[in-house]
Amino acid sequence: xxxxxxxxxxxxxxxxxxxxxxxxxxxxxxxxxxxxxxxxxxxxxxxxxxxxxxxxxxxxxxxxxxxxxxxxxxxxxxxxxxxxxxxxxxxxxxxxxxxxxxxxxxxxxxxxxxxxxxxxxxxxxxxxxxxxxxxxxxxxxxxxxxxxxxxxxxxxxxxxxxxxxxxxxxxxxxxxxxxxxxxxxxxxxxxxxxxxxxxxxxxxxxxxxxxxxxxxxxxxxxxxxxxxxxxxxxxxxxxxxxxxxxxxxxxxxxxxxxxxxxxxxxxxxxxxxxxxxxxxxxxxxxxxxxxxxxxxxxxxxxxxxxxxxxxxxxxxxxxxxxxxxxxxxxxxxxxxxxxxxxxxxxxxxxxxxxxxxxxxxxxxxxxxxxxxxxxxxxxxxxxxxxxxxxxxxxxxxxxxxxxxxxxxxxxxxxxxxxxxxxxxxxxxxxxxxxxxxxxxxxxxxxxxxxxxxxxxxxxxxxxxxxxxxxxxxxxxxxxxxxxxxxxxxxxxxxxxxxxxxxxxxxxxxxxxxxxxxxxxxxxxxxxxxxxxxxxxxx
Amino acid sequence: xxxxxxxxxxxxxxxxxxxxxxxxxxxxxxxxxxxxxxxxxxxxxxxxxxxxxxxxxxxxxxxxxxxxxxxxxxxxxxxxxxxxxxxxxxxxxxxxxxxxxxxxxxxxxxxxxxxxxxxxxxxxxxxxxxxxxxxxxxxxxxxxxxxxxxxxxxxxxxxxxxxxxxxxxxxxxxxxxxx
Numbered sequence: 001x002x003x004x005x006x007x008x009x010x011x012x013x014x015x016x017x018x019x020x021x022x023x024x025x026x027x028x029x030x031x032x033x034x035x036x037x038x039x040x041x042x043x044x045x046x047x048x049x050x051x052x053x054x055x056x057x058x059x060x061x062x063x064x065x066x067x068x069x070x071x072x073x074x075x076x077x078x079x080x081x082x083x084x085x086x087x088x089x090x091x092x093x094x095x096x097x098x099x100x101x102x103x104x105x106x107x108x109x110x111x112x113x114x115x116x117x118x119x120x121x122x123x124x125x126x127x128x129x130x131x132x133x134x135x136x137x138x139x140x141x142x143x144x145x146x147x148x149x150x151x152x153x154x155x156x157x158x159x160x161x162x163x164x165x166x167x168x169x170x171x172x173x174x175x176x177x178x179x180x181x182x183x184x185x186x187x188x189x190x191x192x193x194x195x196x197x198x199x200x201x202x203x204x205x206x207x208x209x210x211x212x213x214x215x216x217x218x219x220x221x222x223x224x225x226x227x228x229x230x231x232x233x234x235x236x237x238x239x240x241x242x243x244x245x246x247x248x249x250x251x252x253x254x255x256x257x258x259x260x261x262x263x264x265x266x267x268x269x270x271x272x273x274x275x276x277x278x279x280x281x282x283x284x285x286x287x288x289x290x291x292x293x294x295x296x297x298x299x300x301x302x303x304x305x306x307x308x309x310x311x312x313x314x315x316x317x318x319x320x321x322x323x324x325x326x327x328x329x330x331x332x333x334x335x336x337x338x339x340x341x342x343x344x345x346x347x348x349x350x351x352x353x354x355x356x357x358x359x360x361x362x363x364x365x366x367x368x369x370x371x372x373x374x375x376x377x378x379x380x381x382x383x384x385x386x387x388x389x390x391x392x393x394x395x396x397x398x399x400x401x402x403x404x405x406x407x408x409x410x411x412x413x414x415x416x417x418x419x420x421x422x423x424x425x426x427x428x429x430x431x432x433x434x435x436x437x438x439x440x441x442x443x444x445x446x447x448x449x450x451x452x453x454x455x456x457x458x459x460x461x462x463x464x465x466x467x468x469x470x471x472x473x474x475x476x477x478x479x480x481x482x483x484x485x486x487x488x489x490x491x492x493x494x495x496x497x498x499x500x501x502x503x504x505x506x507x508x509x510x511x512x513x514x515x516x517x518x519x520x521x522x523x524x525x526x527x528x529x530x531x532x533x534x535x536x537x538x
Numbered sequence: 539x540x541x542x543x544x545x546x547x548x549x550x551x552x553x554x555x556x557x558x559x560x561x562x563x564x565x566x567x568x569x570x571x572x573x574x575x576x577x578x579x580x581x582x583x584x585x586x587x588x589x590x591x592x593x594x595x596x597x598x599x600x601x602x603x604x605x606x607x608x609x610x611x612x613x614x615x616x617x618x619x620x621x622x623x624x625x626x627x628x629x630x631x632x633x634x635x636x637x638x639x640x641x642x643x644x645x646x647x648x649x650x651x652x653x654x655x656x657x658x659x660x661x662x663x664x665x666x667x668x669x670x671x672x673x674x675x676x677x678x679x680x681x682x683x684x685x686x687x688x689x690x691x692x693x694x695x696x697x698x699x700x701x702x703x704x705x706x707x708x709x710x711x712x713x714x715x716x717x
Contacts, residue, residue: 033626099572100572100576100582105569106581106583106584107583107584107621107624107625108625108626109565109566109569109573109584109625109626110569110626111566111568111569114568260695260696261695428580430578430580430581431580448692448693448696451685451688451692452624452685453624455624455685455688456626459584459621460580460581460583463579463580463583464580467580486692490688490691490692493684493688493691494620494624494681494684494685494688495620
């Protein structure tokens with residue numbers, strides 16, 4: 001019998017990645033894996049260095065001539081300023097506990113998205129420039145030289161980190177990878193490498209108080225527009241007050257919710273709740289943004305943008321501040337606000353005007369989260385609710401990374417949801433609460449050009465949503481973050497079609513029975529309530 | 539059960555294991571190690587989806603020797619292609635995993651095929667895998683089209699309401715409900 005060649009000779013294809021060391025793989029920029037750079041006008045307005053037109057796909061990034069010194073000096077300055085940064089650079093033993101915890105790694109498989117390796121991109125330079133062993137042993141000690149490709153690599157991978165801090169949860173040393181990313185982004189900003197999706201909202205915020213650059217009259221117009229929609233649905237005219245001095249409470253929420261679908265329905269939910277309660281509160285067209293893209297730029301920018309909250313509270317003379325459904329807004333408030341802009345000794349510890357509950361957990365910042373406020377109302381039987389109005393929704397809950405890991409807000413949103421919907425199902429344990437998976441759009445990565453990579457990073461979240469969709473028929477993903485409300489709909493569309501996204505207070509707005517309301521036949525999106533489907537068609 | 543199905547059936551589990559391993563080898567070695575190790579379906583959705591999809595494909599291949607159809611195979615192949623369509627691959631690399639099934643079959647069945655002259659069966663099996671390749675191409679394109687549609691939708695939801703509010707675009711919705 002003739003001898004046949006072995007199969008490996010018949011099909012000679014090698015699909016595997018060449019096993020070169022990660023240090024030798026140059027960064028590759030392709031449409032979909034990076035965000036567009038900051039526009040020169042915006043950089044100039046913000047007073048940031050090296051404004052110019054450039055693209056990550058160009059060979060020449062037009063860095064300043066002395067870019068190496070700038071970065072090395074900036075590195076040294078930050079190591080001296082932040083003890084935590086120095087410890088994070090030194091203490092990692094590369095145990096690998098974080099390696100498979102990042103959503104971008106889990107979905108995409110790029111080793112440089114392992115948090116340990118992403119941090120190593122920075123750490124290798126630290127070793128080379130700031131440690132004796134690195135200076136002498138070089139590569140043997142895990143050190144490398146600062147070359148232009150290193151800067152490119154930083155730009156690629158530190159803008160592929162959403163600062164969600166899931167990896168930090170698993171680190172035995174508690175290394176906060178988000179803070180490593182923040183440092184890397186600050187260093188990049190020193191030589192003019194940053195992204196427009198972060199800088200333009202920051203510039204807008206600096207000027208008008210919100211990311212979108214909405215001016216006061218336009219903001220008020222939009223509120224009135226939403227009030228009209230509320231009247232159409234409920235028959236009740238709500239009268240929100242704006243910029244009113246002497247109100248008891250200032251309410252601050254992300255501006256994304258006043259115009260973007262589906263955030264507007266959450267916004268309407270707030271308006272309905274406040275009308276129902278008849279509390280003495282005001283919105284502000286200046287503190288018209290909860291979000292703070294300074295967090296993703298630099299500590300000085302974050303501090304500046306955050307300052308308007310207390311500033312406006314002082315100007316209006318309120319007693320305390322209530323905050324809406326936002327993610328990173330609460331990280332800034334909970335972790336940095338007091339240090340940066342406190343103490344707010346002109347404010348009082350939040351006390352619910354309806355139940356009298358004093359919220360001691362908010363005694364430091366004097367800012368209370370809306371789900372804590374609403375959960376307390378429900379607990380004290382202060383809300384008349386008809387959960388059946390939400391019977392078309394089988395709901396699960398996505399913990400926003402920032403509220404879950406950044407402030408430990410886990411129970412209140414769930415308590416509220418369970419009281420306003422008839423059917424609620426949790427996703428699996430390792431996909432919720434502290435272990436929640438990011439939507440892929442945090443830290444300023446919720447832009448359109450980054451969609452492909454965001455969907456890649458959205459796989460772990462989408463996979464868990466698909467599971468509850470398939471096992472329980474879940475069709476609604478509730479969340480308490482404006483960026484989630486923007487990024488989760490496309491994520492679900494790709495990984496778990498048929499699942500919609502809503503804010504928690506949209507569900508509250510649907511269920512809340514207002515005094516003098518008309519017979520409700522539709523929800524806030526003007527879709528028919530259960531049992532009224534036929535009337536819609538007439 | 540027809541001829542090539544019986545060929546496949548006798549070593550289905552070995553082929554599955556080999557196919558999975560070859561497919562993971564299309565990722566960086568550091569990644570492949572972790573993805574082989576982690577068995578939890580929520581901690582490691584890629585490996586879970588690949589195993590589920592591959593098992594489904596092989597089960598259907600054993601069940602019938604008919605020319606594969608999208609109606610039967612698309613749900614299984616989608617588990618894999620949908621993931622690879624948004625990973626860092628060229629289109630060819632993304633769908634190449636299906637040809638690794640050929641390699642897995644040859645690796646696993648070669649002894650039996652060459653010793654017993656079962657080439658016709660192997661050819662038939664490989665022809666069916668070629669058809670799976672075409673189905674993969676369709677799924678890949680659908681996924682990419684969806685990605686682009688998602689990008690367009692995002693722009694629309696970002697700006698349409700603002701333009702309407704600003705009165706910059708006309709609105710054909712009736713002012714009041716028609717009586």
